[in-house]
Amino acid sequence: MKTLILYLLPRYLRFDKTQPFISITALLAFLGVGVGVMVLCVAMAIMNGMAKEFERKLFVMNYPLSIYATTYEGVTDEILQSLKTQYPQFLFSPYLRYQAVGKIGNMMNASMVFGVDMEAESRINAVVREAFESADSSDFNDAHPQDSRSPQEKIQDFMSKEFSILVGKGFKENFLLESGDKLDLFFTQLEPSGFGYTPISKRFSIAGFFSSGLRAYDEAYIYTNLSALQKIRRLQVGIYDGIHVYTPNPMQDIHTLNAFLEKNFPLQTGVEGWWQQNGNFFSAIELEKRALFIVLMLIIVMASLNIISSLLMVVMNRRKEIALLLSLGASKAEIKKVFFWVGNTIGLSGIIFGVILTGIAIYILQTFPIITLPADVYGSSKLPLELSLVDFILTIIGAIVIVCLSSYYPAKKASSIDTLQVLRNE
Numbered sequence: 092m093k094t095l096i097l098y099l100l101p102r103y104l105r106f107d108k109t110q111p112f113i114s115i116t117a118l119l120a121f122l123g124v125g126v127g128v129m130v131l132c133v134a135m136a137i138m139n140g141m142a143k144e145f146e147r148k149l150f151v152m153n154y155p156l157s158i159y160a161t162t163y164e165g166v167t168d169e170i171l172q173s174l175k176t177q178y179p180q181f182l183f184s185p186y187l188r189y190q191a192v193g194k195i196g197n198m199m200n201a202s203m204v205f206g207v208d209m210e211a212e213s214r215i216n217a218v219v220r221e222a223f224e225s226a227d228s229s230d231f232n233d234a235h236p237q238d239s240r241s242p243q244e245k246i247q248d249f250m251s252k253e254f255s256i257l258v259g260k261g262f263k264e265n266f267l268l269e270s271g272d273k274l275d276l277f278f279t280q281l282e283p284s285g286f287g288y289t290p291i292s293k294r295f296s297i298a299g300f301f302s303s304g305l306r307a308y309d310e311a312y313i314y315t316n317l318s319a320l321q322k323i324r325r326l327q328v329g330i331y332d333g334i335h336v337y338t339p340n341p342m343q344d345i346h347t348l349n350a351f352l353e354k355n356f357p358l359q360t361g362v363e364g365w366w367q368q369n370g371n372f373f374s375a376i377e378l379e380k381r382a383l384f385i386v387l388m389l390i391i392v393m394a395s396l397n398i399i400s401s402l403l404m405v406v407m408n409r410r411k412e413i414a415l416l417l418s419l420g421a422s423k424a425e426i427k428k429v430f431f432w433v434g435n436t437i438g439l440s441g442i443i444f445g446v447i448l449t450g451i452a453i454y455i456l457q458t459f460p461i462i463t464l465p466a467d468v469y470g471s472s473k474l475p476l477e478l479s480l481v482d483f484i485l486t487i488i489g490a491i492v493i494v495c496l497s498s499y500y501p502a503k504k505a506s507s508i509d510t511l512q513v514l515r516n517e
Contacts, residue, residue: 099429103405104436110408116401121441123394128445128490131387133452135482138380140475142373152218152308153365155341156348158334161361168329170356174336177351181344182337184211187320191276193313195266202262204276204313206320209246215337219314222257222301223249245299254319255298259309263300272297276313278323291323341365384485391490394441395497398434402501406430410508417510427506434498442490453478 106114158174160166171185187206192199213220223242240248249255256274268274278291295315303309321328338344341364349362366373406413413426453476456462462474 096425096429096432100432100436103409103429103433107408110404113401113404113408116397116404117437120394120397120401121437121444123397124391124438124441124490124494125444125448127387127390127394128442128486129448129452130390131384131486132445132449132478132483133456133476134383134387135380135486136453136476136478137474138376138383139479139482140477142376142380143477144475145376146373152303152305152312153368154215154335155338155365156336156345157363157365157368158336158348158352158360159363160331160333160359162359164359165326165330166333166360168331170352170360171331171334173355174334174348174351178348180338182211182215184208184215184335184337185317185331185333186212186335187317187324187326187332189278189280189320189324191278191313193262193266194275194277195268195272198266200262200265200310202276202311202313204256204278204315204320206315206317208317209250209314212314212335213242213246215335218301218303219257222299225299249298250316252296252298253316253322254293254295255315256295257299257301257314258297259312260300260302261306261309262311262313265310268297268300270297270299280324293319293323295319384482388486388489388493391493395438395493398437398494398497399501401437402430402434402498403504405433406501406505406508409505413505413508414510417508423506426508427502429502430505431495431498431502434501435494438494438498439491442487442494445490446487449478 104117158166158170166185168185171183174181174183184207189204189206191202191204193202209219213223220242223245249257258268258274262268266274274295274297276293276295278293280291301309301314303312317331318328320326321330336348345362345364352360352362416426417423456474457476460473463472464474465472
């Protein structure tokens with residue numbers, strides 16, 4: 092059986108000068124499958140790359156885990172110290188937050204002000220840490236135009252000035268700010284005055300700027316010292332809105348933290364992971380990715396129709412040969428396998444060609460700036476590409492299944508030829 096297949100396979104795949112359209116159809120099927128595999132793999136790589144890029148940005152700004160208060164009392168310092176003792180391998184940063192409106196002249200901007208222990212925050216927040224490590228020292232402190240201080244010294248200087256703030260580059264561009272400028276912040280809490288109630292306001296000194304890569308965060312987030320927000324909100328020392336937690340395995344450690352808090356501080360706190368805070372966003376990306384996979388797989392389905400038409404034309408053109416083979420002792424199963432592998436050879440070689448095209452396309456897109464993105468929207472001007480092994484394997488398996496199904500019907504038609512009728516008429 093194998094000898095017959097190996098003998099007939101190159102014969103039926105050879106270019107037929109008498110019937111060139113059959114060979115052209117097979118070539119189109121080969122190219123269609125290859126291009127379909129390439130387009131699908133590149134599209135999946137772009138979708139994965141964009142999702143990973145957003146995930147990286149959101150991971151930084153939303154923290155791996157966040158412990159929040161479930162009562163009006165807030166998260167106490169007792170809880171913080173217990174966590175530090177129980178989990179010394181984790182990094183903790185307590186925080187307060189307050190909504191405010193920034194005002195310079197006639198310009199205003201809504202913001203979320205975070206009061207943090209800047210030393211602890213810089214250990215778990217790469218964006219804040221990079222702001223203090225920035226080589227652009229003139230951006231950080233105008234009092235040190237040739238600033239050679241270490242990042243730790245800059246952090247200590249920030250903490251020594253209670254009403255210092257760290258603002259985003261987007262905020263800086265909106266207000267045309269420089270380091271050392273003053274920024275008035277109006278908070279949502281009201282206090283009585285001679286003519287009614289007015290919002291609490293405080294003038295802060297801008298100590299530096301951070302850049303998260305996402306303009307929405309850079310325009311809205313402001314960092315200051317814990318003590319500053321404690322005074323503005325009139326809170327006791329040791330009371331926080333929550334605690335940011337860094338751990339390399341947040342999806343596993345969230346259960347450990349939750350069990351500890353439920354056992355020792357029931358009904359006082361809860362734990363939330365960064366993926367839960369942005370669950371709808373990533374669900375939408377995953378749904379879009381699945382829809383795109385199905386739609387682009389139709390390209391391979393359309394290409395496989397050429398395999399069907401090509402094989403059917405070969406079967407019709409070789410009816411006499413098939414009848415002779417059957418009359419000489421070849422079984423229907425052998426004939427079916429011959430034409431099944433003719434179609435598979437066209438389709439599988441197209442899949443291999445598509446994999447080669449995928450490698451070339453991804454290399455070109457990663458090496459040359461053919462496609463650039465607006466950095467203020469996507470956080471990066473370079474097109475992110477990351478083809479996951481799962482998507483690649485699913486693409487190849489899906490293409491193989493489609494090719495095999497496309498080859499089966501013509502092969503079955505070839506094996507069902509009536510030998511007596513064909514030999515009588517031809």
